Amino acid sequence: MDHEFMVGIAASGILYMSAIWFYLQALQTEEASTIAPFFQAAGVFLVPLGCHAYFLIAGLVSGAILNPPFCWW
Numbered sequence: 494m495d496h497e498f499m500v501g502i503a504a505s506g507i508l509y510m511s512a513i514w515f516y517l518q519a520l521q522t523e524e525a526s527t528i529a530p531f532f533q534a535a536g537v538f539l540v541p542l543g544c545h546a547y548f549l550i551a552g553l554v555s556g557a558i559l560n561p562p563f564c565w566w
Contacts, residue, residue: 512532512535516528516532
C-alpha cells in the first residue's frame with residue numbers, strides 16, 4: 494500500500510477516536526439525550542468539509558499535472 498494511504502487511515506482513526514473520547518467525557522457530565530444529537534450531527538459538518546477538501550486537492554493535483562515543477566520546456 495502507499496505510504497500516504499496508510500497515513501490517511503491512521504489520521505482518520507485518530508480523529509474518530511478523539512471524537513469518541515470527547516463524546517464519552519461529555520456523557521459523564523450530561524444526559525445522553527442532550528449529547529447524542531451533537532455527536533450524530535457531526536456528519537452534517539464533516540461532509541461539506543470533505544467535499545471542499547476533495548475539490549481543493551483535485552485542483553492542486555490537476556494543476557501539478559498540467560504544470561509540473563520539473564519541466565524543462
